[in-house]
Amino acid sequence: MKRSTYQNKYQILRYILIFLILAILVVVLGSRKNFGPLQYAQLSLDGLRGGAIYALIAMGFVIVFNVTGIINFAQGAFVTLGAMFTVTFYNLNAPLPKSLHLLLSVIAAILVTTCIGVLVERLTIYPARKSSPLTLIIITVGVFITIQGLSLLVWGADAYVFPAFTTLEMSDRVFRWLGMVIKAQSFWIWGIMVLVLVCIAYFFNFTLLGRAMRACAVNRLGARLVGISPGRMSLVSFGIAAAVGAIGGIVVAPIIRPSYDMGLSLGLKGFVAAIMGGLVSTPGAVLGGLLLGFLENVAAGVTKAGLKDIFAFILLILTLLFRPQGLLGVRKTTVETDGAH
Amino acid sequence: MSRKIHHLVVLLTIAALIVAACGQATPVATEAPSPTDTQAPPPPVETQAPPTPTEAPPEPTPTEEMIGETYKIGFAPAITGPGASLGAPEHETGQMLSEQLNAQGGVVGPDGVRHPVEILIFDTETNPDVAVSVVRRMIEEENVQVVVAGTTTGISMAIVPIITEAQIPYISMASSGAIVKDPDTGVVREWAFKTAQDNFASAQWQALYLTAQGYTQVCHLSENSGYGADTLAQAKRAFEPAGIQIVYEDSFERTGTEFPQVASVQTSGCQAVVVGAIPPASSNVSIALRDALPDLPIVHGHGTCNQDHIDLMGAAVAEGMVSPCGKVMVSDTLPDDDPQKDVLVQYVDDYTAFTGKPVNTFGGHGWDALMLAVTAVASLPDGLDLAAQRAAIRDFLETGVKDWPGISGVYNLSPEDHFSLGFDSLTFVKVENGAWVFFPEDQW
Numbered sequence: 001m002k003r004s005t006y007q008n009k010y011q012i013l014r015y016i017l018i019f020l021i022l023a024i025l026v027v028v029l030g031s032r033k034n035f036g037p038l039q040y041a042q043l044s045l046d047g048l049r050g051g052a053i054y055a056l057i058a059m060g061f062v063i064v065f066n067v068t069g070i071i072n073f074a075q076g077a078f079v080t081l082g083a084m085f086t087v088t089f090y091n092l093n094a095p096l097p098k099s100l101h102l103l104l105s106v107i108a109a110i111l112v113t114t115c116i117g118v119l120v121e122r123l124t125i126y127p128a129r130k131s132s133p134l135t136l137i138i139i140t141v142g143v144f145i146t147i148q149g150l151s152l153l154v155w156g157a158d159a160y161v162f163p164a165f166t167t168l169e170m171s172d173r174v175f176r177w178l179g180m181v182i183k184a185q186s187f188w189i190w191g192i193m194v195l196v197l198v199c200i201a202y203f204f205n206f207t208l209l210g211r212a213m214r215a216c217a218v219n220r221l222g223a224r225l226v227g228i229s230p231g232r233m234s235l236v237s238f239g240i241a242a243a244v245g246a247i248g249g250i251v252v253a254p255i256i257r258p259s260y261d262m263g264l265s266l267g268l269k270g271f272v273a274a275i276m277g278g279l280v281s282t283p284g285a286v287l288g289g290l291l292l293g294f295l296e297n298v299a300a301g302v303t304k305a306g307l308k309d310i311f312a313f314i315l316l317i318l319t320l321l322f323r324p325q326g327l328l329g330v331r332k333t334t335v336e337t338d339g340a341h
Numbered sequence: 342m343s344r345k346i347h348h349l350v351v352l353l354t355i356a357a358l359i360v361a362a363c364g365q366a367t368p369v370a371t372e373a374p375s376p377t378d379t380q381a382p383p384p385p386v387e388t389q390a391p392p393t394p395t396e397a398p399p400e401p402t403p404t405e406e407m408i409g410e411t412y413k414i415g416f417a418p419a420i421t422g423p424g425a426s427l428g429a430p431e432h433e434t435g436q437m438l439s440e441q442l443n444a445q446g447g448v449v450g451p452d453g454v455r456h457p458v459e460i461l462i463f464d465t466e467t468n469p470d471v472a473v474s475v476v477r478r479m480i481e482e483e484n485v486q487v488v489v490a491g492t493t494t495g496i497s498m499a500i501v502p503i504i505t506e507a508q509i510p511y512i513s514m515a516s517s518g519a520i521v522k523d524p525d526t527g528v529v530r531e532w533a534f535k536t537a538q539d540n541f542a543s544a545q546w547q548a549l550y551l552t553a554q555g556y557t558q559v560c561h562l563s564e565n566s567g568y569g570a571d572t573l574a575q576a577k578r579a580f581e582p583a584g585i586q587i588v589y590e591d592s593f594e595r596t597g598t599e600f601p602q603v604a605s606v607q608t609s610g611c612q613a614v615v616v617g618a619i620p621p622a623s624s625n626v627s628i629a630l631r632d633a634l635p636d637l638p639i640v641h642g643h644g645t646c647n648q649d650h651i652d653l654m655g656a657a658v659a660e661g662m663v664s665p666c667g668k669v670m671v672s673d674t675l676p677d678d679d680p681q682k683d684v685l686v687q688y689v690d691d692y693t694a695f696t697g698k699p700v701n702t703f704g705g706h707g708w709d710a711l712m713l714a715v716t717a718v719a720s721l722p723d724g725l726d727l728a729a730q731r732a733a734i735r736d737f738l739e740t741g742v743k744d745w746p747g748i749s750g751v752y753n754l755s756p757e758d759h760f761s762l763g764f765d766s767l768t769f770v771k772v773e774n775g776a777w778v779f780f781p782e783d784q785w
Contacts, residue, residue: 036608157422256598305593
């Protein structure tokens with residue numbers, strides 16, 4: 001039974017008022033640059049594309065946090081690994097048609113990254129499972145730095161080239177519709193985000209393993225009493241987070257040139273998105289991601305675009321100050337932490 | 342039992358990492374200095390250290406020649422990090438020169454004494470903090486005679502106070518004029534020199550091209566770094582007298598995925614976009630601009646003069662983009678009486694033979710800086726102490742480098758001018774079919 005997160009209509013009115021004020025501010029700033037509705041639409045669309053990437057990464061954060069109570073800062077590393085492994089596998093010589101080759105490389109990269117996620121959990125989180133969540137979070141930071149360093153050793157400092165999914169070449173199909181520019185890769189990103197969301201929802205609601213994980217998230221001790229092993233749930237959650245992170249890295253790779261350090265800023269933005277969504281549910285993560293991408297892009301477009309990253313972190317601070325439970329979260333007086341037993 | 346297995350796995354992993362790291366050690370027996378920092382564990386970098394005189398193979402020179410002390414040049418390009426596409430060719434050039442110096446046994450001083458020359462190679466990771474600690478180590482522990490470092494402007498500016506305090510000559514490979522001359526007071530920095538062409542010269546070429554095309558309103562997008570900010574400042578200096586107005590200026594992150602700047606470019610009504618960035622940022626922003634505005638001309642700066650810039654955006658997108666570049670990119674089309682031609686052709690042959698890759702301007706900056714250092718140490722008389730050697734090198738650089746043909750240009754250094762490369766050291770190039778071609782003024 002979910003309590004309504006918006007207790008009374010005055011709260012809703014307050015948020016609508018804030019939204020209106022911001023919208024007016026945006027229009028005023030935009031008019032200084034002669035923005036028309038076309039520019040706003042383009043900025044929104046691009047922002048939603050970036051937001052979809054953040055959403056995929058945020059889902060990983062949310063899944064791990066729900067089951068284990070840890071913020072897994074190594075999530076950005078999984079993003080990097082997904083993209084880089086796909087590049088490596090795709091560059092192997094194989095007598096296959098390009099589309100099949102890419103598909104197999106993608107699948108192989110996701111599998112490898114999932115295994116690495118599982119290894120990370122077993123080698124670094126599981127032995128420290130009786131420590132406080134803070135210790136575990138610091139451990140994940142160490143894991144991120146280690147994986148980034150190893151990525152540098154393996155792939156070097158160069159930026160790599162990744163083919164777009166539609167054309168299987170570097171240059172992508174561009175759709176021009178009503179004056180707006182939409183790259184074909186954007187549809188892939190949105191589509192895959194929806195697909196992942198649906199799969200995750202199905203997994204958590206209709207499969208035994210998924211419901212066991214939810215049980216673990218709701219009440220760890222109770223789950224243990226009915227025979228669910230929190231250790232194993234933790235392992236599965238890291239595996240899923242790694243897979244989802246890898247998918248995020250793979251779909252964004254044709255747009256940016258993947259390199260060993262692409263995970264840092266993407267991981268941080270994904271973290272902000274997860275916080276904005278409330279860290280409670282994957283739909284919340286998606287909502288947070290899309291909202292973050294949209295707001296940051298529009299804000300940067302109407303002011304100085306060089307400040308885009310600053311807006312993302314301003315949003316983080318504002319969220320934590322005024323609505324720490326995020327969009328879909330329920331305000332708690334204490335944070336439930338049973339420790340990751 | 343599983344606890345023991347777990348311990349074993351962790352120990353084996355750590356052992357494997359150590360073995361892999363040590364396996365990167367150079368084939369030479371001498372201990373190579375490791376440039377890593379004490380905090381986060383950046384991966385160990387291959388460092389090349391030519392053998393010291395006692396372990397050297399038998400000298401091919403007559404036995405009457407005395408072997409003097411080994412001169413050390415500290416070399417720190419940005420082999421990793423965002424500046425890697427510039428620093429890696431500099432690194433390779435350094436390795437190539439190191440091999441050549443070993444083969445010829447070092448340099449011969451003015452008194453006929455032969456001195457081996459060691460080039461100590463470090464990585465600044467395009468991180469000013471790492472650069473500072475690496476340079477400090479070079480100066481205080483390795484006792485180098487001269488420092489060659491700073492692939493990017495940001496790194497070089499961080500190094501300048503360190504070398505000034507230590508009173509050691511420093512040759513940077515980055516482009517901003519602020520490295521050698523304080524922009525506020527106009528006073529030349531006593532110990533700092535640089536080999537990359539100035540951003541102002543690059544802006545002058547851009548202004549020339551824009552005027553020839555009849556563009557009077559342009560947008561300027563620069564990356565969020567010292568180099569990007571300097572390109573904007575120099576563009577303002579160069580464009581104003583030419584009557585070109587910058588109607589929209591903005592910056593972007595090197596690591597950005599979306600480019601909201603494009604919307605503002607669209608509505609500003611500018612006729613061309615001038616971009617101040619290095620690859621891969623220059624490629625990313627170009628793709629975003631081309632997608633939204635396929636016909637808008639894009640003019641880059643001389644920070645893009647390597648093949649990465651083209652490859653990272655694809656030949657189709659890069660087609661037609663222009664920038665000012667050093668002559669090394671088009672050395673085969675130069676006239677034979679060009680003072681740099683011999684040096685350029687030699688470098689192109691050596692570099693492509695050593696690395697198997699095409700040349701680019703940045704390797705040239707590295708070559709110039711290192712060769713200036715080598716020429717300077719070759720001029721040192723015997724018997725000086727370290728401080729006197731460093732001062733003598735600085736004096737040589739200020740007075741002994743006249744009409745010196747390098748890769749990036751012809752150098753004429755003086756106490757008032759610590760870089761001397763101006764407008765004439767650059768030439769204009771265009772991207773055609775995925776490669777750089779010479780774009781002379783009569784074709785504009």
